[in-house]
Amino acid sequence: MKAWVLGGAAALSATMIATAAWADEGMWLPRQTQDIAAQVRAAGLEIDPALLSNLQAAPLNAIVSLGGCSASFVSPQGLVATNHHCVQGSLQYNSSPDQDRLTNGFLARRLQDEVRAAPGSRIFVIEELRDVTADMNRGLTARTTGIDRYNRLEENRKSLIAACERQPSRRCDVRAYYGGSTYFLQQQLEIKDVRLVYAPAMGIGNFGGETDNWMWPRHTGDFGFYRAYVAPDGSSADYSEANVPYRPRSHLRIATEGVTDGDFVMVAGFPGTTSRLVTAEEAIFQFDQLYPVQTRLLTDYANLIEQRTEGDQAAQIKYASILAGVENYEKKSQGEIAGAKAIDLAARKTEQQNAYRSWIREGGRRRQPYATAARDLDALVQEANATALADTRLGTINRAQLYAAAKLLYRYAQEQQKPDAERESGYQQRDRLPIQQRLQQIERRYDARVDRAVLEQALVEYRKVDAASRDAAFERTLEQIGLDRLYADTELDETAARLAWLDRPVADFERSTDPFIRLAVASYDWGLRRETEAKTRAGRTQAARSVYLQGMREWADANGRPLYPDANGSLRFTYGKVTGRQRDGLIWTPFTTAEGLLAKHTGEGEFDLPDRAVELIRDRDYGRYVAPSLGTLPVDYLSTVDITNGNSGSATLNARGEFVGLAFDGTLDGVISDWSYDPTINRTIHVDSRFMLWTMDKVDGADRLLEEMGVRR
Structure with a gap:
C-alpha cells in the first residue's frame, strides 16, 4: 500500500512505509510502468514491463472498450471476449418468448449466423493516450473560477476532441486526472458494426444469479463473445451484409496452461470510477447519509420491476438487463456500506487526510497554495453535500423511459440551434447516432404498464423534496395532463414516432400536444438553471x-511511492497474484470446481445448469481442461488484482501476457476498495479460461470459435 494510503504516513519511517501489500494496489496508467517496473518484475512479470506502456503492441493494443465494459481481441478475425453480463443486453434485445436467447444462450454456427448486437453497441480500439494538460489550461488563470472556468475547460476540451475526430471513425475524449491537475486525450477507433457471436445459457453465464452476486465461493461462467465488423476496405462502417470481420493489429494468445495458486496475474481494461482521493468529509457524507438513501431507492426500484413483470414473460425479457443492472448496484451499495464499517473508513480517511495536511503545514509558505486549496475544497464539499440528497430523489423521475426520451429530444433540438462547437457535450453532431440508438433501444425495453408504475414510485420520492427545490412547471403540467392521458395519448411509445422527433425544430416541440413532449418543454428551464448551478460549482x-491533489502527488513522491489517479474510464492495468483469503473461522481457497458447481445445481431458478453440463460433470468428462494441481475442472478463481466497475470483461493475463480468464466481479466486503484498498480483504473473481474452453468445447460445441482462437489446430 502506498504511503498516502497508510494514514499517518508523514510520521512513519521509510521501512514501515515499504509494505509488501503495495504491489497489489493500483489502477496504473500505461505511462506509469517505468515508475513501478521493478515492483512488477519482483511480483513475477516475465515480459518486458515496457510493453505495458506501448499502445502499439500486445498485450495493450488487444484490449478494447465496449463503452461500459472491457474486452479483448482473441483471434485475428476480430473475435472479442468479454463477460456474459456485458453481452446480456444484446441477448435480451435478440430474444422473444418464442426465441429466448437470454435463457437458452446463443451460438452462431457459421459467420453468417452472427446477429447484430443491441443498437448503440460499439467496440472501441485504443490508439493513443496523450497528455494535453497545457492545451486544457489555455486561457485559465488563478482568478478564473466558477462558470467561466467550467466553460473555458469545456471549450478547450471540445476543441481537442474535434481536432482528434477529424480523423475518420475515431472517438476521442479528454479526461481529468488528479482532480484536473492533469488531462489526457484518449483516442480510439470506433467500430460500429458489432455482432453477437456466442454466449452460453443463463444457467452457466449467470449461474447463481443475484444470490451469488458479489459472493465467494462462485461458480459462474461469466463470458460471451462479440465480433467487430468493418467495410471491405477495412474502414469502420455501419452494419451491412457486405461488411467483413475486422483484423486487429494483435490479439491475445490463449494460454496452454492455466494458473495455479500464487501465480502472477494482471488485468488490463477500462475501470469506471473510484473515489480514493476524495476528502474525508466527502466519504463520511456518502456513507452516513447518501448511500443509505440510494440503496433504499434501488431496492424499491428492483422490487417494483419484479412485482410488475411477474407472470409476464415478455415483460420479464424486456426488463431483464435493466433489473440486472439495478440489482447489481443495489447489492454493491449494501456491500460498500458494510465494508466502510468493517474497515472504519471514516477513521482511515480522516487519519490519511490529517497526515497529508500536517505535511502541508510543515512546509510553511512553500506549501501555502495547498493549504488554501484545502480550505476552498472543504467549503465546496459542504455546498455539494447540501444538495446531494435532493438531487438523488429528484433524479428518480428519469427512470420513466418516455419522459427521459422526450427530455433528450427537446434538449437536442435546443442545442441544434447553436454552432456545433458551442453545443453542450452529449448533443453535438458526433452524438447524433448514439442518441438515435438510445431511442431505438426503448422498443425492446419498454412496457407502458411497468413504466407507469416506475413513474408513480418516482413521484413519491420527488415530492419528499422541499417544494422550493422542485420544478413547479413540471408539476403543474403533469397535474393538467394526468397519468392516464400521459400514457394513453402519447406517440413516443412507437420507435418511428420517437425517431421522427430527432431533427425537428424547437417550435414544433413547443406546439406539440404529445403529453410527454409537453412535460419535457415545461421542465426545460428549471433543468437548465440547476445545470448552470452545478457547472458553476464544478468550475x-x-x-x-x-x-x-497536485500537493498529494508531491507528498506521495516524497515518500517514494508514485500516486496512481482515481479510475475514470480510461485504460489502466493492475497486477497481483492468484490467492485465497482467511478470516476468523473462514478459509477461502483460490479456486472453485465443477463438483462445487454441480453441488449447487437445483434445476430451478438461478441454479439451473444445462442438462448437457450436468451430464458431463457427473461423468467427470473434463478432457484436457483439468487443472493438474486440482485434479479436476476449475470454474472461477480469486486474485488480489485491483479492479472496479468498468473492468467487467477485462482479460486476465499470466506472467507471459497470455489469456487465462476474465475478471467479472469482486467480493461483497471488498467493494469498499472503490474508496480505500485493503489488501487483507480485496479480492477479484475471474472465470477460469479452462472452464470457458470446456463449456465451448464439451457443452456447446463451439468448435469453429475454438479453432479460430488457436485452441485447436
Whole structure:
C-alpha cells in the first residue's frame, strides 16, 4: 500500500512505509510502468514491463472498450471476449418468448449466423493516450473560477476532441486526472458494426444469479463473445451484409496452461470510477447519509420491476438487463456500506487526510497554495453535500423511459440551434447516432404498464423534496395532463414516432400536444438553471481540487511511492497474484470446481445448469481442461488484482501476457476498495479460461470459435 494510503504516513519511517501489500494496489496508467517496473518484475512479470506502456503492441493494443465494459481481441478475425453480463443486453434485445436467447444462450454456427448486437453497441480500439494538460489550461488563470472556468475547460476540451475526430471513425475524449491537475486525450477507433457471436445459457453465464452476486465461493461462467465488423476496405462502417470481420493489429494468445495458486496475474481494461482521493468529509457524507438513501431507492426500484413483470414473460425479457443492472448496484451499495464499517473508513480517511495536511503545514509558505486549496475544497464539499440528497430523489423521475426520451429530444433540438462547437457535450453532431440508438433501444425495453408504475414510485420520492427545490412547471403540467392521458395519448411509445422527433425544430416541440413532449418543454428551464448551478460549482471545485491533489502527488513522491489517479474510464492495468483469503473461522481457497458447481445445481431458478453440463460433470468428462494441481475442472478463481466497475470483461493475463480468464466481479466486503484498498480483504473473481474452453468445447460445441482462437489446430 502506498504511503498516502497508510494514514499517518508523514510520521512513519521509510521501512514501515515499504509494505509488501503495495504491489497489489493500483489502477496504473500505461505511462506509469517505468515508475513501478521493478515492483512488477519482483511480483513475477516475465515480459518486458515496457510493453505495458506501448499502445502499439500486445498485450495493450488487444484490449478494447465496449463503452461500459472491457474486452479483448482473441483471434485475428476480430473475435472479442468479454463477460456474459456485458453481452446480456444484446441477448435480451435478440430474444422473444418464442426465441429466448437470454435463457437458452446463443451460438452462431457459421459467420453468417452472427446477429447484430443491441443498437448503440460499439467496440472501441485504443490508439493513443496523450497528455494535453497545457492545451486544457489555455486561457485559465488563478482568478478564473466558477462558470467561466467550467466553460473555458469545456471549450478547450471540445476543441481537442474535434481536432482528434477529424480523423475518420475515431472517438476521442479528454479526461481529468488528479482532480484536473492533469488531462489526457484518449483516442480510439470506433467500430460500429458489432455482432453477437456466442454466449452460453443463463444457467452457466449467470449461474447463481443475484444470490451469488458479489459472493465467494462462485461458480459462474461469466463470458460471451462479440465480433467487430468493418467495410471491405477495412474502414469502420455501419452494419451491412457486405461488411467483413475486422483484423486487429494483435490479439491475445490463449494460454496452454492455466494458473495455479500464487501465480502472477494482471488485468488490463477500462475501470469506471473510484473515489480514493476524495476528502474525508466527502466519504463520511456518502456513507452516513447518501448511500443509505440510494440503496433504499434501488431496492424499491428492483422490487417494483419484479412485482410488475411477474407472470409476464415478455415483460420479464424486456426488463431483464435493466433489473440486472439495478440489482447489481443495489447489492454493491449494501456491500460498500458494510465494508466502510468493517474497515472504519471514516477513521482511515480522516487519519490519511490529517497526515497529508500536517505535511502541508510543515512546509510553511512553500506549501501555502495547498493549504488554501484545502480550505476552498472543504467549503465546496459542504455546498455539494447540501444538495446531494435532493438531487438523488429528484433524479428518480428519469427512470420513466418516455419522459427521459422526450427530455433528450427537446434538449437536442435546443442545442441544434447553436454552432456545433458551442453545443453542450452529449448533443453535438458526433452524438447524433448514439442518441438515435438510445431511442431505438426503448422498443425492446419498454412496457407502458411497468413504466407507469416506475413513474408513480418516482413521484413519491420527488415530492419528499422541499417544494422550493422542485420544478413547479413540471408539476403543474403533469397535474393538467394526468397519468392516464400521459400514457394513453402519447406517440413516443412507437420507435418511428420517437425517431421522427430527432431533427425537428424547437417550435414544433413547443406546439406539440404529445403529453410527454409537453412535460419535457415545461421542465426545460428549471433543468437548465440547476445545470448552470452545478457547472458553476464544478468550475470552483476543479480550481481547488486540482491544486489539492497536485500537493498529494508531491507528498506521495516524497515518500517514494508514485500516486496512481482515481479510475475514470480510461485504460489502466493492475497486477497481483492468484490467492485465497482467511478470516476468523473462514478459509477461502483460490479456486472453485465443477463438483462445487454441480453441488449447487437445483434445476430451478438461478441454479439451473444445462442438462448437457450436468451430464458431463457427473461423468467427470473434463478432457484436457483439468487443472493438474486440482485434479479436476476449475470454474472461477480469486486474485488480489485491483479492479472496479468498468473492468467487467477485462482479460486476465499470466506472467507471459497470455489469456487465462476474465475478471467479472469482486467480493461483497471488498467493494469498499472503490474508496480505500485493503489488501487483507480485496479480492477479484475471474472465470477460469479452462472452464470457458470446456463449456465451448464439451457443452456447446463451439468448435469453429475454438479453432479460430488457436485452441485447436
